[in-house]
Amino acid sequence: MVKRMVMGAKPDGTQGVRISSPGTDVDLLSSPPIFDTSALYAQALFSAYVPVHQTMESTLIPVGANPADAYWVDIYTFSGSYIFPYALPFKPTCFILYDVHDENRPTPRGLYLTGFLPIWNKPYNDGVTFGGEHVDPQRYQTEAPTYYTYGAYVVVTNIPVG
Numbered sequence: 564m565v566k567r568m569v570m571g572a573k574p575d576g577t578q579g580v581r582i583s584s585p586g587t588d589v590d591l592l593s594s595p596p597i598f599d600t601s602a603l604y605a606q607a608l609f610s611a612y613v614p615v616h617q618t619m620e621s622t623l624i625p626v627g628a629n630p631a632d633a634y635w636v637d638i639y640t641f642s643g644s645y646i647f648p649y650a651l652p653f654k655p656t657c658f659i660l661y662d663v664h665d666e667n668r669p670t671p672r673g674l675y676l677t678g679f680l681p682i683w684n685k686p687y688n689d690g691v692t693f694g695g696e697h698v699d700p701q702r703y704q705t706e707a708p709t710y711y712t713y714g715a716y717v718v719v720t721n722i723p724v725g
Contacts, residue, residue, distance in 0.1 A: 610718045615643040642694035645717045650689040656722040657691045
């Protein structure tokens with residue numbers, strides 16, 4: 564049996580309340596706590612890089628009589644999930660960053676925050692599901708773009724939802 568909670572003098576010498584994650588002793592400072600009164604607001608509890616399911620639909624839209632004026636409209640749909648290492652006593656705020664790259668563009672591969680795309684995420688106390696859709700017109704391209712999603716970086720914070 565492990566000691567899960569301490570009130571008063573904490574193992575680091577400060578005063579307050581500390582609750583350890585299930586199965587770990589509260590006196591073990593290397594173990595991240597579920598709750599600690601000395602924790603900063605908006606602190607990351609844990610994070611992970613997870614795979615993402617992606618689909619893409621491309622449609623060529625003609626504009627006038629000149630074929631060069633046509634453009635592609637791409638609709639990208641993303642979804643994924645992440646199970647936390649342990650359940651939390653609250654639903655946390657989560658940030659999702661997508662790792663994406665279009666092979667037909669010379670731009671470097673990069674991370675895009677949830678605010679860049681219309682992304683939703685639904686946190687639970689033991690995990691988060693996420694997804695979204697992005698419409699991207701590609702004017703002056705002669706071929707449908709190849710668009711790759713490598714994964715998503717999920718950051719789980721100590722900010723309760725609702």
